[in-house]
Amino acid sequence: MSERQSKKIRKANPQTEQKAPKDKGTVIFNIVLAAIVVAFVGLGGYAIGSKYIPRYLEQVEAQKQQAEQSKTVKDVMKEKDFAAVEDFKKEYGIADDVEVTEDGAALGYAAAMTAEGYAKYMDMTFEDLKAQYELGDAVTADMKWEDAINYMPSDVAVKEMFGMDFATFKTQLGLPEEITEDTLWSETAAAMEAISAQAAEEAPAEEAPVETPVEGTEEVTEE
Numbered sequence: 001m002s003e004r005q006s007k008k009i010r011k012a013n014p015q016t017e018q019k020a021p022k023d024k025g026t027v028i029f030n031i032v033l034a035a036i037v038v039a040f041v042g043l044g045g046y047a048i049g050s051k052y053i054p055r056y057l058e059q060v061e062a063q064k065q066q067a068e069q070s071k072t073v074k075d076v077m078k079e080k081d082f083a084a085v086e087d088f089k090k091e092y093g094i095a096d097d098v099e100v101t102e103d104g105a106a107l108g109y110a111a112a113m114t115a116e117g118y119a120k121y122m123d124m125t126f127e128d129l130k131a132q133y134e135l136g137d138a139v140t141a142d143m144k145w146e147d148a149i150n151y152m153p154s155d156v157a158v159k160e161m162f163g164m165d166f167a168t169f170k171t172q173l174g175l176p177e178e179i180t181e182d183t184l185w186s187e188t189a190a191a192m193e194a195i196s197a198q199a200a201e202e203a204p205a206e207e208a209p210v211e212t213p214v215e216g217t218e219e220v221t222e223e
Helices: 003-012 024-043 045-069 073-080 085-092 106-112 115-121 126-132 145-151 154-162 166-173 185-202
Strands: none
Touching: 073 085, 073 106, 085 115, 106 115, 106 145, 115 126, 115 145, 145 185, 154 166, 154 185
8 A cells, every 4th residue: 555545544533433445445435335224224213222222323423523534525626726616527437417515524535425425536557446345346447436446355345334243233233144255245235125124014103192181171072
């Protein structure tokens, strides 16, 4: 890893109680996966919230703090000598219809970058990016990074996102046997959503509160 990469990593990952990600690529990867986890716990919040929400909210909060500490688009523009936001978008493959502001966190737009553009932002080659995240040939240079993440093996995704081994993750969430460490993350995420949706359906419905009449206000029925 170059000294330049090391400096960027230190800036993007302040010291917290959470274990710091290995590089700034991990930071935005975590942010994107956190969105999936938030949706997951939201679907079955009543049934499984007490078991899973605390841990995941801690992760999400740590990721938010890291994102807030990252450099802005304006910082990158100054570093790269870009004249306008459009240069930032062009450099990293962000579509024209995506709104980018100078004050926005640069890493916050990583999901909208192409896989090749994201690799460039990380000071890596596209091939090195694929190797680091074990992405197969289905991931192309012009694919959006948020879509490319779906092709990551689940064990890699879980390790990067939660800092735990896949076996523990699978047991805690009660994933079906057919979901293995080699399963693509898109399939694992779908299985998670299915489990939480089922849990939500099985959760007991909230009973309507019974109104107790105030003394002296009872309705009088004529005989």
